[in-house]
Amino acid sequence: MRLYKKEGDVIQLICFPDELVEKGDYLLIEDQKAKKGLVVQVIDTQFANIPGILEDILRDVMTEESVQGEDYDPFHVSSQITVLKDTRLVICKIRGSVNNGEISSSVSHLPSRISSKITRFPIETVVETRKSRPVHLGTMKSHAELTLDAKTFDGRLNIITGKKGTGKSHLSKLLVASLIDNRAPCIVLDVNGEYVNLSKTKSNPSKLQRRVIVLTPGLNMKLTLPQVGLRTMMSVLLFALDLPGNSARVFSGIWRQLHERNELTLSSLGAAILRWDCHESVRDAIISRYNTMVESGMFTDDESEASDLERIAGELSEGGALVVNMKNQFSTMRRMTVEILLSKLTDLLTTWKLRAIFLFAEEAHLYLRETYWEDIITRMRHIGIFTTFITNQPDTIRESIYRQADNIFLFNFVNENDLETVSKVARIDGESVKLIAKDLPLHHCLIIGEAVKNFPIVVNVHPLNVETMGETRFFFKD
Amino acid sequence: MWIHRTEAIVYEHSNISSLLLKGSQSEETLLPDFLMKLSDSSMRAIKGGRFKPREVSLFDLSIEDEPHRDLPLMLGDELLQCKPIMIESTEGKAPVVAVDVSSMKIGDTDDGVLCALRAVIVWKINGAYVYLRCGPIMFHITDYGHEYMSKSLGFRELLPPSMFSPVTMRILGRLRNTLERWTQRLVCASSKEALILFDGSLTAGTPDNPVKHAQSILDSARENGNVVLAFSKATKLAIAGERVTNLLEKMPAPCLLDIDHQIGAQFPPNPVKLLGRIYVAKLSPGGFTFRLDIDRQVPVDGAIDAVSRLSGSDLMEQGYPETLRLAHILSTFTANEVIGIQRFIARNHGLRITSQLSLRKSLFGPFGTGRESY
Numbered sequence: 129m130r131l132y133k134k135e136g137d138v139i140q141l142i143c144f145p146d147e148l149v150e151k152g153d154y155l156l157i158e159d160q161k162a163k164k165g166l167v168v169q170v171i172d173t174q175f176a177n178i179p180g181i182l183e184d185i186l187r188d189v190m191t192e193e194s195v196q197g198e199d200y201d202p203f204h205v206s207s208q209i210t211v212l213k214d215t216r217l218v219i220c221k222i223r224g225s226v227n228n229g230e231i232s233s234s235v236s237h238l239p240s241r242i243s244s245k246i247t248r249f250p251i252e253t254v255v256e257t258r259k260s261r262p263v264h265l266g267t268m269k270s271h272a273e274l275t276l277d278a279k280t281f282d283g284r285l286n287i288i289t290g291k292k293g294t295g296k297s298h299l300s301k302l303l304v305a306s307l308i309d310n311r312a313p314c315i316v317l318d319v320n321g322e323y324v325n326l327s328k329t330k331s332n333p334s335k336l337q338r339r340v341i342v343l344t345p346g347l348n349m350k351l352t353l354p355q356v357g358l359r360t361m362m363s364v365l366l367f368a369l370d371l372p373g374n375s376a377r378v379f380s381g382i383w384r385q386l387h388e389r390n391e392l393t394l395s396s397l398g399a400a401i402l403r404w405d406c407h408e409s410v411r412d413a414i415i416s417r418y419n420t421m422v423e424s425g426m427f428t429d430d431e432s433e434a435s436d437l438e439r440i441a442g443e444l445s446e447g448g449a450l451v452v453n454m455k456n457q458f459s460t461m462r463r464m465t466v467e468i469l470l471s472k473l474t475d476l477l478t479t480w481k482l483r484a485i486f487l488f489a490e491e492a493h494l495y496l497r498e499t500y501w502e503d504i505i506t507r508m509r510h511i512g513i514f515t516t517f518i519t520n521q522p523d524t525i526r527e528s529i530y531r532q533a534d535n536i537f538l539f540n541f542v543n544e545n546d547l548e549t550v551s552k553v554a555r556i557d558g559e560s561v562k563l564i565a566k567d568l569p570l571h572h573c574l575i576i577g578e579a580v581k582n583f584p585i586v587v588n589v590h591p592l593n594v595e596t597m598g599e600t601r602f603f604f605k606d
Numbered sequence: 607m608w609i610h611r612t613e614a615i616v617y618e619h620s621n622i623s624s625l626l627l628k629g630s631q632s633e634e635t636l637l638p639d640f641l642m643k644l645s646d647s648s649m650r651a652i653k654g655g656r657f658k659p660r661e662v663s664l665f666d667l668s669i670e671d672e673p674h675r676d677l678p679l680m681l682g683d684e685l686l687q688c689k690p691i692m693i694e695s696t697e698g699k700a701p702v703v704a705v706d707v708s709s710m711k712i713g714d715t716d717d718g719v720l721c722a723l724r725a726v727i728v729w730k731i732n733g734a735y736v737y738l739r740c741g742p743i744m745f746h747i748t749d750y751g752h753e754y755m756s757k758s759l760g761f762r763e764l765l766p767p768s769m770f771s772p773v774t775m776r777i778l779g780r781l782r783n784t785l786e787r788w789t790q791r792l793v794c795a796s797s798k799e800a801l802i803l804f805d806g807s808l809t810a811g812t813p814d815n816p817v818k819h820a821q822s823i824l825d826s827a828r829e830n831g832n833v834v835l836a837f838s839k840a841t842k843l844a845i846a847g848e849r850v851t852n853l854l855e856k857m858p859a860p861c862l863l864d865i866d867h868q869i870g871a872q873f874p875p876n877p878v879k880l881l882g883r884i885y886v887a888k889l890s891p892g893g894f895t896f897r898l899d900i901d902r903q904v905p906v907d908g909a910i911d912a913v914s915r916l917s918g919s920d921l922m923e924q925g926y927p928e929t930l931r932l933a934h935i936l937s938t939f940t941a942n943e944v945i946g947i948q949r950f951i952a953r954n955h956g957l958r959i960t961s962q963l964s965l966r967k968s969l970f971g972p973f974g975t976g977r978e979s980y
Binding site for chain 1: 636637642728734735736737738739740741742743744932935936940941942943945946947949950953954
């Protein structure tokens with residue numbers, strides 16, 4: 129390879145056919161005289177615009193179908209001509225520099241075109257972290273393992289995005305499993321029921337057995353009204369069930385009276401609403417929401433069948449995951465579930481009953497109310513909810529969330545709009561995002577952010593030995 | 607030596623080269639041994655040193671070093687009274703063979719120039735086109751080595767100094783002629799009852815193009831029942847200021863205009879010999895017209911019959927035989943090939959590539975827009 133051109137932070141290299149370079153690879157352009165080097169990442173490969181190549185191809189096309197031939201080439205010169213035809217132009221972005229063996233992000237040196245030596249750069253040596261709490265993500269282009277310390281995800285906001293079927297949920301499950309292995313508590317908002325078998329392996333008993341708790345709202349996730357509390361219930365009514373403010377105030381009065389009388393049950397609440405002295409329209413509004421709550425099956429007066437979220441949180445604190453299975457649920461039900469969960473988590477975290485928790489939210493736009501987005505990256509983050517959003521619709525996540533994200537795990541996208549959305553807000557230039565993400569194979573993701581010390585890296589995510597359940601069901605068999 | 611194949615070859619269960627090589631002759635004969643040795647010895651002499659590659663531009667696709675070998679001639683007005691000979695195409699499958707050779711300057715060294723040659727033969731037999739391409743072979747031509755080169759090529763006369771043309775470039779011309787004549791000789795000796803097409807004219811007798819070589823090639827062709835036809839692309843024949851080729855513009859095709867007498871009258875009997883009978887040929891309706899030289903020793907009827915058979919046997923796109931067109935296309939060096947050869951020479955002969963010092967650019971800066979001369 130030879131250094132050809134530098135324009136801004138883009139370096140162009142001439143690469144011969146026997147030199148194998150792929151998008152995402154890291155190269156070191158080392159000026160041996162100056163003992164300095166540039167660390168660049170390949171973002172695109174093109175054919176080099178060699179003079180006369182058009183003539184050559186035209187001649188081949190003109191003659192290949194109609195003329196058969198034989199070349200007597202005593203000096204074997206044609207091999208050099210063939211090499212030229214396949215010579216590539218490798219487009220790279222400068223990611224850093226090496227000065228006397230030290231890597232830094234500042235770039236002030238332009239290496240020599242003549243004396244520079246271009247070699248593969250072992251980026252794993254730069255991004256490697258302490259491995260006392262290992263998270264084995266996958267293999268890099270160089271076939272080196274990418275193992276990060278679980279601490280890398282501590283206190284971070286992550287986004288996993290990519291088109292359908294590229295491996296987002298797979299990576300998400302791998303992260304959950306790795307965090308559990310490292311004794312971290314996780315909660316998964318599972319809209320497709322993909323995580324319910326996380327503790328079941330394809331062959332041997334899983335290490336995650338008994339460390340994954342699956343709750344299905346209305347089925348094995350039920351709460352008594354005192355467990356829920358007025359504040360959480362008001363959030364449910366206002367944000368999940370859209371109860372008007374006036375009616376909410378009346379409901380609050382009813383709740384308080386029942387609470388004072390120690391009669392706070394679902395049945396007494398219904399009776400109290402019916403007999404409460406209020407305008408008929410207010411009563412109708414409250415009773416319709418009450419009926420929705422009853423029909424959801426999430427509330428019970430039987431303490432023995434109520435889920436003890438505090439106890440579950442305690443179990444998770446030594447490493448485990450609570451999977452909230454929201455598959456086949458109406459959006460109202462999902463929103464109620466999330467309101468209750470986040471409210472309860474906030475309580476547990478503010479009272480230090482839980483130290484911190486890693487929240488994995490699949491397709492959060494389906495259940496997260498408007499005000500929670502900002503809340504998650506500000507207040508909730510400070511009290512210890514560290515969120516990973518997983519979505520195949522990157523435009524459903526607000527720009528402000530992307531800007532606050534510490535790490536983006538980007539899988540393949542071909543849609544220009546999707547790429548544009550991510551490229552605008554990723555921590556690297558949009559060109560790199562677009563060019564690399566377009567050609568990512570299945571289960572390969574581009575990691576951008578703190579986790580890889582801001583050196584974007586393409587990783588082939590490790591397979592996971594668990595029942596995934598996230599695979600698409602097909603009608604036709606092979 | 608070995609054959610480097612560019613694609614699978616299926617031609618009547620035999621190699622294409624066997625069309626050219628008979629009996630015990632081996633592949634080495636495709637290129638003359640003395641030329642190979644000359645190439646080898648000249649290239650060995652450049653071990654190490656600097657090399658200024660010929661500049662090839664992305665935007666100027668065409669690079670040609672072919673010399674215009676036809677002399678500009680003025681013809682008398684009486685030609686305007688001549689009637690063209692109408693040709694009737696003879697439908698058939700007469701074998702057609704075309705030969706073309708290209709030469710190209712590749713770059714400069716400290717004491718000379720590097721150049722490359724390539725020869726191509728294209729056959730049209732039974733409706734199929736096949737080609738054999740020989741080369742490229744490279745030469746390092748220096749001012750002090752030209753005597754040795756001339757002798758090696760069999761030229762008695764040394765090149766006299768000329769203020770118009772560097773000796774190195776004239777040596778390149780001799781090398782090119784030598785390879786061309788060699789290839790033509792092989793084709794003429796190995797073909798039977800074929801129409802053999804040359805690029806250029808059948809004019810000989812210049813120091814670079816001795817009569818005896820050209821004559822022996824034509825003799826060999828005739829002995830095998832072949833007829834040699836030479837097509838000139840750049841004809842500078844004019845009658846009363848008008849290009850002679852324009853005379854046939856409105857005539858139906860195929861037709862010939864015999865201008866042999868008029869041309870012959872302009873040359874003294876020595877040293878230049880017109881070995882061909884000269885016509886202006888229009889071989890397809892709406893096509894271009896070309897100067898056509900047909901072996902003078904072939905009777906006029908035979909010459910006209912040869913054109914008739916050629917017209918019926920080969921495609922005549924724009925009035926030019928397809929076989930010869932393919933030979934030209936396949937022999938021409940593209941810019942990409944020039945770079946490939948430069949890379950080969952730099953790698954195999956330890957040359958250091960240096961940037962081209964442009965006198966024009968140095969003197970005139972951005973206003974030095976003309977082409978560099980080679």
